[in-house]
Structures are given as C-alpha cells and as structure tokens.
Amino acid sequence: MSIMFKGKKPSRRAFLKGALATSAGALSGGAALAAGEKVITEVQPWNSELGDGVDAMPYGQPSEFEAHVKRRTVEWLTADPVSSINFTPLHELDGILTPNGLAFERHHGGTAHIDPKEHRLMINGLVERQLVFTMDDLMRFPRENHVYFLECAANSGMEWRGAQLNGCQFTHGMIHNVMYTGVKLRTLLEEAGVKPSGKWLLAEGADSSGMTRSIPMEKALDDCLVAFKMNGEALRPEQGYPVRLVVPGWEGNMWVKWLRRLEVGDQPWHHREETSKYTDLLENGQARRFTWEMDAKSVITNPSPQAPLTHKKGPTVLTGLAWSGRGTIPRVDVTIDGGITWHKARISGPSLDKSMHRFYFEFDWDGKPLLLQSRAHDSTGYVQPTKDQLRKHRGVNSIYHNNGIQTWAIDAEGNAENVEIS
Amino acid sequence: MSKFLKAFLVASMLASPALAAGKYGLGRVATADEVKAWDIDVRPDGVGLPKGKGTVEEGEELFVDNCASCHGDFGEGVDRWPVLSGGHGSLTDERPVKTIGSYWPYASTLFDYIRRAMPFGAAQTLEADEIYAITAYLLNMNDVVDDDFELSDENFKTIKLENEANFFMDDRAEKELKEFVEEPCMSACKAKVEITKRAVIVDVTPEEGGEVGGSLD
Numbered sequence: 111m112s113i114m115f116k117g118k119k120p121s122r123r124a125f126l127k128g129a130l131a132t133s134a135g136a137l138s139g140g141a142a143l144a145a146g147e148k149v150i151t152e153v154q155p156w157n158s159e160l161g162d163g164v165d166a167m168p169y170g171q172p173s174e175f176e177a178h179v180k181r182r183t184v185e186w187l188t189a190d191p192v193s194s195i196n197f198t199p200l201h202e203l204d205g206i207l208t209p210n211g212l213a214f215e216r217h218h219g220g221t222a223h224i225d226p227k228e229h230r231l232m233i234n235g236l237v238e239r240q241l242v243f244t245m246d247d248l249m250r251f252p253r254e255n256h257v258y259f260l261e262c263a264a265n266s267g268m269e270w271r272g273a274q275l276n277g278c279q280f281t282h283g284m285i286h287n288v289m290y291t292g293v294k295l296r297t298l299l300e301e302a303g304v305k306p307s308g309k310w311l312l313a314e315g316a317d318s319s320g321m322t323r324s325i326p327m328e329k330a331l332d333d334c335l336v337a338f339k340m341n342g343e344a345l346r347p348e349q350g351y352p353v354r355l356v357v358p359g360w361e362g363n364m365w366v367k368w369l370r371r372l373e374v375g376d377q378p379w380h381h382r383e384e385t386s387k388y389t390d391l392l393e394n395g396q397a398r399r400f401t402w403e404m405d406a407k408s409v410i411t412n413p414s415p416q417a418p419l420t421h422k423k424g425p426t427v428l429t430g431l432a433w434s435g436r437g438t439i440p441r442v443d444v445t446i447d448g449g450i451t452w453h454k455a456r457i458s459g460p461s462l463d464k465s466m467h468r469f470y471f472e473f474d475w476d477g478k479p480l481l482l483q484s485r486a487h488d489s490t491g492y493v494q495p496t497k498d499q500l501r502k503h504r505g506v507n508s509i510y511h512n513n514g515i516q517t518w519a520i521d522a523e524g525n526a527e528n529v530e531i532s
Numbered sequence: 533m534s535k536f537l538k539a540f541l542v543a544s545m546l547a548s549p550a551l552a553a554g555k556y557g558l559g560r561v562a563t564a565d566e567v568k569a570w571d572i573d574v575r576p577d578g579v580g581l582p583k584g585k586g587t588v589e590e591g592e593e594l595f596v597d598n599c600a601s602c603h604g605d606f607g608e609g610v611d612r613w614p615v616l617s618g619g620h621g622s623l624t625d626e627r628p629v630k631t632i633g634s635y636w637p638y639a640s641t642l643f644d645y646i647r648r649a650m651p652f653g654a655a656q657t658l659e660a661d662e663i664y665a666i667t668a669y670l671l672n673m674n675d676v677v678d679d680d681f682e683l684s685d686e687n688f689k690t691i692k693l694e695n696e697a698n699f700f701m702d703d704r705a706e707k708e709l710k711e712f713v714e715e716p717c718m719s720a721c722k723a724k725v726e727i728t729k730r731a732v733i734v735d736v737t738p739e740e741g742g743e744v745g746g747s748l749d
Contacts, residue, residue, distance in 0.1 A: 184736075184737075186612075186736065188612070189602075189611065189612035189613045189614070190613075190652075192652075192653075193652070218649070219649065219652070219653075219655065232562055232566065232567070232570055233562075234562060234567045234570075234571055235571075239553065239554065239561055240561060240562040240567055241554075241559040241560065241561060241562060242559055242560055242561075242562045242566065243558065243559040244559075247558045247559045250556070250558050251556060251558065272729035272734070273729045273730055273731040273734070274731055274734050274736055274737075275731060275736060275737050276731045276732065276737040277737060280737060297556075300554060300555065301554035301555060301556055301558065301559065302554065303554060312573055314570075314573070318649070318653070318655045319648075319649050319655070320572075320648030320649050320655060320656070322573060322644075322648070370570070371570050371571075373571065373573065375575075377575060377577070379573055379574075379575050379644070380575070380576050380637065380638050380640070380641055381573070381641055381644055381645065382641055382644070382645040382649075385636055385637050385638065385641050385699070386630065386632075386635065386636055386641065386645075389699065391623060391628060391630070391635075393624070394624065395623035395624040395628075395698060396698045396699070396700060397635075397698060397699050397700075398699075398700060398701075398702050398703065398704075399699045399700065399701060399702065400701055400702050401702045401704065402702070403702075403704075405704070405712075415731075415737075443716065443718070447725070448725030449721055449722060449725065450719075450720065450721055450722055450725065451718070451719050451720070451721070452716070452717070452718045452719070452721070481725060481727075485716065490713075491713045492709065492712055492713055493712055493713060493714065493715075493716055494712075495708075495711075495712050499711070499712070503707060503708050507628055519727060519730075527730060527731060527732055528730075528731035529727045529728075529729060529730050529731065530727070530728050530729035531725050531726060531727055531728060532722075532724075532725055532726040532727075532728050
C-alpha cells in the first residue's frame with residue numbers, strides 16, 4: 111500500500127533538522143504505515159492545548175518554522191558589512207509582492223535611523239521658491255499608490271564571467287517589488303516652480319553616504335514618487351525611512367533613500383555613483399554612462415539551487431519572476447530541455463507597469479536531468495537575451511545590467527545547480 | 533482669509549525674495565543659511581566649489597591621519613577597502629583596476645565625494661582647505677599633478693583626468709535593442725545541448741564557504 115500525503119511532503123531541510131520527526135517516524139515502519147500517520151491518528155499538542163493570546167506578538171512575525179526565510183549576504187563582495195548588500199530570498203516567495211522585512215538591502219554608509227520629526231526635505235536650485243517640507247507637509251499633498259520593482263544595477267553582476275553563485279537569492283536577489291504610497295515628485299517640483307533652465311535634478315540622501323544621483327527632468331516630471339509607505343506601512347529604516355525616492359524602471363541606486371534634498375540644475379553632476387560606479391565598462395575600455403533603464407529579465411525561482419525538487423518524478427510546478435524597466439511582461443517562455451523546445455508560461459497575478467510578474471509552468475517530470483531557462487518578453491517587444499549575446503556587446507567587465515537568461519541544471523536527484531549551456 | 537493671501541503673508545513674513553506660493557502653499561521657504569548648509573554638491577564645471585586651497589604636502593599628512601587606515605598610505609587600498617590609485621592603462625585588461633586616475637572622468641567628483649561621504653564613518657567633518665589638500669594628494673598619487681602642487685577653487689577647472697573622453701551616453705537603444713527584439717525560436721531550436729560552465733567548480737556560494745577574488749563595487 112502506498113502512502114497518500116495530504117499537502118506537501120516535508121522539505122529536505124526540515125527533514126534533516128528533525129522538525130518533522132513524528133511524521134518521519136510514522137513513515138518508516140510497516141505497522142505505522144498501516145495505522146496511518148500519527149499527525150492524523152493521534153491528538154497533537156496544538157489540537158488540544160491553548161495557543162497564544164492576541165497580543166503575544168503585537169507586531170506579527172512569520173511562523174517559527176519559516177526561520178530559514180531570510181535575507182542573506184555574500185561576505186566577499188564588499189570590504190565591510192556597513193557598505194554592503196544582502197539578497198531577497200526569491201526562492202521562498204510567491205506572488206509578486208516582496209514582504210518588507212525580506213526586501214534586499216544595499217546601503218553605502220549603513221542604515222540611518224531618523225526621527226521623522228527631525229527630517230526635512232528641501233528643494234533648491236533653479237526653482238521659483240526654494241522650499242523646506244516637514245513629513246507632515248508631505249502628507250498633505252495628494253497621494254498615489256503604485257507597485258514597482260526596484261532592481262540594483264549590479265543584480266547578477268557576479269555572473270558576467272560565468273556561473274558563480276548557487277542560488278537565485280544570490281544571482282537575482284538584489285530586487286524587490288512593493289506597493290509604494292507617496293506624492294508625485296512632479297507635484298512637489300511644481301510647488302517649488304521649476305525654472306525653464308531646470309533640466310536636471312540632483313536627489314540627495316540624509317545618511318552618512320550622502321548619496322546623490324542626477325536625474326533628467328523628463329523622468330522626474332513623469333512617474334517618480336516621493337514615497338513614505340511600502341506595502342501599506344511606513345518604509346523600513348533600511349529602505350529609507352521616513353522618505354525615499356521612487357524612480358520606476360530605473361536602476362535601484364537612483365531611488366535615493368532618506369531623501370533630504372532635491373536640487374534643480376541645468377546639467378548633470380557626474381557624482382561618484384554615476385562615474386566611478388554604475389557606469390558600464392565595455393571590452394574596448396570605454397564606458398557607458400547613464401544606463402538608467404533596467405532591461406527585461408526573468409529567473410526561475412523554483413526549482414533552483416536553494417530549492418531543489420524534493421518530490422522526485424511526477425507533477426511538478428516550475429515558477430519564476432519576470433520584469434522590465436520599460437513596461438509590462440506580456441509573455442514568458444520556459445524550457446526544461448536547455449532550449450531545444452520552449453513553452454509559453456502562464457502568468458498569474460496582476461500585470462502592472464514596471465512591476466514583477468509571476469509565471470508558472472506545470473509539467474510531469476520524468477525524473478531525468480533537466481536544463482531550465484526562462485525568457486521574458488516585454489511590452490516594447492524586447493526579448494531577454496542570452497548571457498553570450500550580452501557578452502558579445504559588452505565583454506565581461508561591465509558589472510552592471512546583466513539581464514541574460516539564467517540556466518539551472520537539475521540532476522536526477524532533483525538538485526539544482528547554476529550552469530551555462532551551449 | 534483666502535489660501536492665496538495666507539500663503540502670501542507667510543512668504544512675506546519670512547522676508548524672502550520668493551514669488552507667491554505654489555498651488556498648495558505647503559512647506560516654507562528655505563533660508564539662505566539652510567540652503568548653504570545642505571547644498572554642498574560640486575559639478576565638473578566647478579559650480580559648488582567652496583573658497584579654499586591646499587597642497588599635496590598638506591594633503592599627505594591629512595590622508596595618512598584620516599584615510600590611510602582603509603585606503604593605504606598611497607591609496608593602494610588595505611585588505612578589500614577601495615583602491616584609490618594606480619591601474620593606469622588597465623581598462624582593457626582581463627581584470628581592470630578602476631581608480632580615480634585610471635577611470636574617473638572628473639576631478640570634481642573626487643572633491644564632492646570626499647566632502648559628502650569621507651572619512652567613512654565621520655562624513656562631513658573636514659574643512660574646505662583640508663578637502664582641497666587631500667584631493668591634491670590623491671591627484672598626485674594618480675600622477676595628475678606634481679608634488680609641489682597647490683589646489684584651489686581658482687585653479688580647479690584646469691585639472692583634467694585622462695579617461696574623461698572614454699565615457700559616452702547610454703546607447704543600448706541603438707546598439708542592442710534591434711537585435712533583442714527578434715521573435716525567438718520555440719521548437720527544435722538546436723540539435724544538442726552541453727553544459728559549458730558550472731557554479732560548483734567556482735564554489736563561492738556563501739554556506740559552502742570559500743574566499744575568492746572579485747567584488748561587486
């Protein structure tokens with residue numbers, strides 16, 4: 111007689127930890143099998159004893175069994191944990207929204223903790239009125255809600271020379287997708303009155319890195335937001351509390367956190383983060399600057415190296431994320447045989463401008479090795495290129511803007527590895 | 533009182549030259565001192581530079597005291613802290629060394645960045661003359677100025693960095709996009725597939741441990 115499982119089989123991780131020791135015990139002996147699983151045939155503590163009272167956790171936290179779902183860093187990437195990066199655990203998430211506590215962090219001078227009462231936003235430079243706003247002032251302008259992805263320009267930057275990191279958290283986790291509530295940047299700029307000569311905007315942060323980026327005025331007046339909420343609650347400190355800039359579709363570094371100043375000028379400033387960093391060095395020694403827009407990209411989040419196929423052959427769900435800085439994602443193609451045959455994946459959930467899209471591809475796994483890839487198409491007709499196509503144009507030293515197609519090799523055991531294929 | 537009148541009164545009470553308030557009349561006019569305190573940015577054309585001056589020699593002492601613990605006495609970088617000098621002619625190498633001298637297009641960026649962000653952990657504590665001196669020292673370490681050079685707001689614009697001409701505006705739209713819009717093959721796309729690169733060979737994924745070269749910048 112075979113065992114029918116209700117729901118998911120225990121994950122390998124949980125299994126090894128012994129977290130499910132009771133059901134594992136039930137699986138091993140023939141007698142136990144005949145009798146059924148103990149979690150069903152015997153009354154468990156949670157079936158009988160009282161649980162926590164309502165205020166046990168005034169600000170709710172995930173289940174203790176989800177402790178492995180967390181941001182992780184790669185220590186060797188940076189000299190110091192203060193100016194560093196950690197990664198969103200994409201393989202543990204579903205849908206399109208990133209929970210606030212899992213949104214990856216990148217800061218250049220540590221997380222500033224700022225009392226909103228002490229925070230000011232100044233607009234100066236080529237404006238009719240140089241203004242100072244308190245947070246209370248900002249809350250009195252008309253607000254908007256938008257879901258946008260924020261991707262660090264260096265996401266997948268370690269993969270230019272070849273497959274390096276085993277896990278989509280590390281290869282693709284410098285991205286998050288949340289709903290922002292904020293005031294249109296345009297509204298604030300109009301309040302100050304941009305002079306006709308004002309063609310550029312410098313956004314500056316209040317943290318110890320004094321982050322600055324030059325933004326062309328067309329973008330500033332188009333869809334940028336000055337946001338104070340993410341997914342309905344106040345921004346997290348590491349995401350720029352109390353207020354950050356939102357620059358939809360453009361590289362994450364421009365989304366200045368702890369935003370304290372907007373200066374209108376007639377030229378770009380060519381500051382450190384748009385010269386020394388965030389410029390794309392090509393093979394001929396020349397470098398692209400102002401590569402703001404994030405090209406269309408996708409990744410299969412499950413299965414992936416941190417999320418192997420533990421169930422062996424049979425019905426299998428493949429899922430992933432796709433996004434484009436130029437619009438929506440009407441189509442994602444998926445292959446499980448290394449690109450010999452492609453299938454159109456099913457997109458489920460809202461398809462929003464410059465937001466992540468969730469795709470699925472369900473198939474009957476025959477238990478043989480697989481080579482998985484996904485390929486995003488965006489609403490402008492752009493098709494996600496292979497890594498080799500990108501290398502042909504850019505060489506391998508650009509660090510930034512690597513949106514090439516990712517490959518995972520699945521072996522007969524269901525383990526996944528980051529590879530590249532012919 | 534009308535919204536306009538109220539806003540007008542507030543504006544005139546602050547005795548500023550600003551025009552009538554914006555549509556919402558929210559916020560207040562920034563004072564000249566406030567703008568001066570925060571508007572510290574510098575542009576390649578020299579706009580934003582404060583008055584001041586400093587020599588390479590003065591800069592050397594300041595650099596050794598305030599910066600060398602991370603960046604090394606000559607800007608060569610301690611451990612994995614950023615390298616600030618050297619790398620000339622390496623941009624087409626297999627492993628380019630991108631520094632102020634080898635890569636940065638403008639000296640103004642250096643002044644601006646030190647003024648706003650360095651020393652790491654004690655940002656915005658240096659005086660204008662000190663920043664001029666340290667900038668002069670780093671330019672000297674990068675073979676841009678001589679040992680006896682004195683940098684000031686007056687001669688700043690004469691400083692040119694050798695790599696300036698190698699930066700160009702994003703041209704992905706012309707260079708790449710045409711190729712990346714073709715309808716892709718969906719079936720029988722290739723005869724066979726081989727794995728060409730594997731992450732396990734490199735083995736740098738955290739939990740597995742392993743120290744490697746390379747950095748994110």
